[in-house]
Amino acid sequence: MQKFFSNRKLVIAIVVLIISIGLMSVSVAIRNKRATPPLIQQFGNDVAGAASRVVAWPVNGLQSATNSVSDLLNTYEENQKLKKQVDQLAQAKVNAQTASAENKQLRKQLKLNESLSDYTAVTANVLTRTPSSWMNQLVISKGATAGIKKNMPVMSQTGLIGRIVEVNQTSSKVELISSTSSSANKFAIEITNKAGKTVNGIVSGYDKSSGTLEMGSVTSNVKLKKGDKVVTSGLGGITPKGLYVGTVASVKQDDYGLASEVEIKPAADLSDLTVVTVAE
Amino acid sequence: MPYARLKLIFPIGLFVALFLDGSLSNVFAGNLFSYPYSSVLHLVLLWLIFAVFLDDRDDLSVGLWALFVGLVYDWYYTGVFGVFMISLPLVVYICRQIKPWLDLNFLTLLMVYIINLTIVEAFTFIWYTMGHVINDNLADFAVYTLGPTIAVNLAIFVILYYPMRRLYLSVN
Numbered sequence: 001m002q003k004f005f006s007n008r009k010l011v012i013a014i015v016v017l018i019i020s021i022g023l024m025s026v027s028v029a030i031r032n033k034r035a036t037p038p039l040i041q042q043f044g045n046d047v048a049g050a051a052s053r054v055v056a057w058p059v060n061g062l063q064s065a066t067n068s069v070s071d072l073l074n075t076y077e078e079n080q081k082l083k084k085q086v087d088q089l090a091q092a093k094v095n096a097q098t099a100s101a102e103n104k105q106l107r108k109q110l111k112l113n114e115s116l117s118d119y120t121a122v123t124a125n126v127l128t129r130t131p132s133s134w135m136n137q138l139v140i141s142k143g144a145t146a147g148i149k150k151n152m153p154v155m156s157q158t159g160l161i162g163r164i165v166e167v168n169q170t171s172s173k174v175e176l177i178s179s180t181s182s183s184a185n186k187f188a189i190e191i192t193n194k195a196g197k198t199v200n201g202i203v204s205g206y207d208k209s210s211g212t213l214e215m216g217s218v219t220s221n222v223k224l225k226k227g228d229k230v231v232t233s234g235l236g237g238i239t240p241k242g243l244y245v246g247t248v249a250s251v252k253q254d255d256y257g258l259a260s261e262v263e264i265k266p267a268a269d270l271s272d273l274t275v276v277t278v279a280e
Numbered sequence: 281m282p283y284a285r286l287k288l289i290f291p292i293g294l295f296v297a298l299f300l301d302g303s304l305s306n307v308f309a310g311n312l313f314s315y316p317y318s319s320v321l322h323l324v325l326l327w328l329i330f331a332v333f334l335d336d337r338d339d340l341s342v343g344l345w346a347l348f349v350g351l352v353y354d355w356y357y358t359g360v361f362g363v364f365m366i367s368l369p370l371v372v373y374i375c376r377q378i379k380p381w382l383d384l385n386f387l388t389l390l391m392v393y394i395i396n397l398t399i400v401e402a403f404t405f406i407w408y409t410m411g412h413v414i415n416d417n418l419a420d421f422a423v424y425t426l427g428p429t430i431a432v433n434l435a436i437f438v439i440l441y442y443p444m445r446r447l448y449l450s451v452n
Contacts, residue, residue, distance in 0.1 A: 016366060023362030024411045031359050041355065048356035055299035056306075063307045128302025129309055130357040132404075133318035133425040134414040138306065139356070166359060173359070208315050271310035 031166070042168040049127060049139065049171035056127050060274065119240040119279040122146050126273050127171065136176040138162075140276055143170045148278055151238050153187070155277045159244045159267030160187070160232065164278065177213060178206050178270050189215065189245055190233035191262065197222045200233055201262070203245075212249050213264040224251050230264050240279055283337065286451045290331055290340050294349050297323035302357060312432070319428035324349055325400055326437060328368065329393055332375040333384060334448035346372045360413055367403040371396045386441060393437055397430050 030037060037045070124142035142148055144167050152164045154174045166173040177187070187203045204216035215230075228248040234241025246266040254261040301321045305312060312319045331342045350365035375392065382388050405421050408414045 020362040020366040027361040052299045056303045059303040129306035131301040131305040
């Protein structure tokens with residue numbers, strides 16, 4: 001023991017400890033700032049991203065191969081179901097086209113050029129997921145060169161999944177909505193019930209045990225039911241209006257009994273993400 | 281196989297392991313991170329442990345590579361520096377210290393790997409808690425993260441032990 005904890009080793013251990021804690025504090029402070037990471041960090045991330053792409057390619061290929069086999073087995077059943085849906089969809093599509101054309105005309109008459117619901121979509125591949133039990137982060141294959149900026153919302157094919165937290169030149173990091181870290185930015189959302197009344201609020205948390213999002217401190221009298229649609233409200237200006245988040249799972253009183261809390265079932269499956277869309 | 285080739289294979293394999301950690305975590309996210317359990321892949325650590333214990337010449341500068349791969353890990357995956365960058369070389373140092381006293385076989389290496397997984401995971405947990413990156417309590421960490429993590433990684437260890445031993449035997 002005498003030899004193991006000699007003076008020199010003790011000094012080295014303490015110096016290493018101090019360096020480590022110092023590095024961590026500095027990087028956490030930088031991470032929480034609004035700007036992109038320092039240039040050197042961006043460069044490192046891009047190099048690592050390129051290498052990561054090489055490794056991710058065969059792995060993702062293998063995954064899509066197994067997926068297509070299981071898809072093939074379910075084809076018949078799915079085909080029956082989809083045929084029914086297609087008939088309804090054609091009708092809905094024509095309706096939507098007419099409505100959006102009319103909307104454009106009316107906006108022109110009102111001289112409203114930019115509305116909250118306008119955005120362009122950038123599609124990106126998911127390269128990796130942070131192998132950690134606490135950080136629900138993805139690395140995607142598009143960065144500043146594709147026009148991505150910090151805090152932009154990210155969607156899968158079915159709904160909202162998170163937002164951009166770090167932008168490099170050719171890759172960026174996405175923090176999932178299931179992230180419970182205190183530094184996570186919250187989305188402004190609105191719920192519309194069957195009668196057409198809306199309730200505004202903010203995503204205040206994520207319940208891991210039920211896999212639902214929480215919208216707390218709701219004092220509105222509007223009655224919400226299970227299945228009511230939840231979309232982003234566009235308030236705050238960063239997130240466009242009308243991105244699909246999910247449906248209401250339940251409404252209950254909060255812990256103090258003063259306001260109610262809405263639980264929202266996210267539309268996207270957060271554990272099966274290969275391609276995502278960033279809304280600019 | 282000449283030893284010089286191993287000196288090339290070791291760092292390449294280390295970085296393949298690093299990126300496989302993330303890539304496989306994404307592909308198997310549904311299985312690895314199903315509530316309440318979350319298991320973290322540690323292929324990098326596995327590769328380092330094999331290099332320390334199976335290589336008889338001790339001439340691979342595993343410690344330095346551990347420092348470098350830890351830096352890239354923090355850099356690319358989390359953005360919080362000084363966590364894996366310190367814990368991976370620490371584990372390599374500890375392994376080097378206990379290696380002369382161990383009668384090396386499958387079971388002892390398995391035990392050493394369990395201890396090292398615990399050290400790395402606990403180190404990460406303590407550091408993130410100190411940096412206010414996460415707020416989780418110790419009991420939840422032990423039951424829902426550490427347990428499944430050890431289980432999954434031991435399974436990978438069992439699969440990879442014999443192929444890796446043959447690789448190192450062919451060198452020495």
